[in-house]
Amino acid sequence: MRVALETLLSERDWLLADGATGTNLFNMGLASGDAPELWNVEAPEKIRALYDGAVGAGSDLFLTNSFGANASRLKLHDAQGRVHELNKAAAEIAREAADASGRKVVVAGSMGPTGEIMAPLGPLTIDAAAEMFEAQARGLLDGGADVLWVETISAPDELRAAAEGIGRTGAPWCCTMSFDTAGRTMMGLTAAAMVKLVEELPHKPLAFGANCGVGASDLLRTVLGFSAANPNLPIIAKGNAGIPKFVEGHIHYDGTPELMADYAVMARNCGATIIGGCCGTTPEHLVAMRAALEKMGGKGDAPELTEIAEKLGGFSSDSDGSSDAPQRPARRRRRG
Numbered sequence: 001m002r003v004a005l006e007t008l009l010s011e012r013d014w015l016l017a018d019g020a021t022g023t024n025l026f027n028m029g030l031a032s033g034d035a036p037e038l039w040n041v042e043a044p045e046k047i048r049a050l051y052d053g054a055v056g057a058g059s060d061l062f063l064t065n066s067f068g069a070n071a072s073r074l075k076l077h078d079a080q081g082r083v084h085e086l087n088k089a090a091a092e093i094a095r096e097a098a099d100a101s102g103r104k105v106v107v108a109g110s111m112g113p114t115g116e117i118m119a120p121l122g123p124l125t126i127d128a129a130a131e132m133f134e135a136q137a138r139g140l141l142d143g144g145a146d147v148l149w150v151e152t153i154s155a156p157d158e159l160r161a162a163a164e165g166i167g168r169t170g171a172p173w174c175c176t177m178s179f180d181t182a183g184r185t186m187m188g189l190t191a192a193a194m195v196k197l198v199e200e201l202p203h204k205p206l207a208f209g210a211n212c213g214v215g216a217s218d219l220l221r222t223v224l225g226f227s228a229a230n231p232n233l234p235i236i237a238k239g240n241a242g243i244p245k246f247v248e249g250h251i252h253y254d255g256t257p258e259l260m261a262d263y264a265v266m267a268r269n270c271g272a273t274i275i276g277g278c279c280g281t282t283p284e285h286l287v288a289m290r291a292a293l294e295k296m297g298g299k300g301d302a303p304e305l306t307e308i309a310e311k312l313g314g315f316s317s318d319s320d321g322s323s324d325a326p327q328r329p330a331r332r333r334r335r336g
Contacts, residue, residue: 017276057286091143109140133165167203183321191225209236227271237272241280253280257288
């Protein structure tokens with residue numbers, strides 16, 4: 001049974017999204033350099049376990065294992081001709097997991113960036129990118145996705161291309177960009193500029209926001225930037241579980257469940273409606289996040305930057321990207 005995200009948003013003050021895809025699949029044995037999307041057909045039981053982990057932890061919405069399932073990224077694995085197959089399989093497994101939950105759970109079809117540089121700096125045109133996004137979207141929709149979820153975008157034109165491609169399907173969608181360079185995306189977009197960009201899209205998303213980036217502190221500062229621009233759409237926050245560190249040959253995120261519980265509450269107070277985790281976020285983190293959100297009651301006052309730094313750790317840069325003038329919140333030792 002398909003679940004409309006619009007319905008849940010009208011019924012609830014906040015929704016819990018899922019956590020990491022890559023982190024959890026690496027924990028299941030995925031090797032570095034392998035395409036996780038191939039597991040949709042080669043190891044579907046592991047993908048079902050990934051989805052069940054999020055649903056079992058209390059997520060109201062979870063993303064499909066299709067982040068890199070566009071023609072450009074799949075070409076790296078000689079699988080560019082399998083776009084529809086792999087996306088459809090990702091969504092079909094997700095549909096089964098959501099339907100078995102016994103409650104309203106939204107299947108969000110994950111669509112990451114193409115991996116190519118947009119023109120004029122690179123070879124990829126908006127039209128060509130839109131075709132890639134459309135092809136991926138149709139596979140996800142055929143597999144049973146409730147909503148499409150464009151994530152980790154850095155270039156404005158790539159977001160426009162995604163909106164155009166998805167618009168051809170008429171499907172509802174959401175989008176997040178990654179702000180990781182002194183409060184801006186890799187291509188220089190600020191939080192306020194994203195609000196303006198989203199509101200100008202002909203096929204508007206249901207919600208927008210930020211994911212990944214550096215750490216949870218930086219992401220919340222970006223969410224505060226969204227809120228300050230008075231957007232007309234719900235805000236999404238999907239921050240990493242702490243800061244990545246290289247430990248014994250593997251990337252490890254140092255954020256504890258307790259830290260992510262604090263992050264979830266502050267994300268809500270910063271203005272986010274859909275709250276989840278990104279890299280490093282496991283079902284254990286999600287359980288703590290849901291418990292904290294359920295305990296908090298109504299939305300509280302937006303935290304000061306010093307409070308965010310105190311609870312989640314210092315910011316990676318002095319500026320939130322909104323101006324050339326640096327901001328200097330107190331830097332604290334990261335907890336956990």
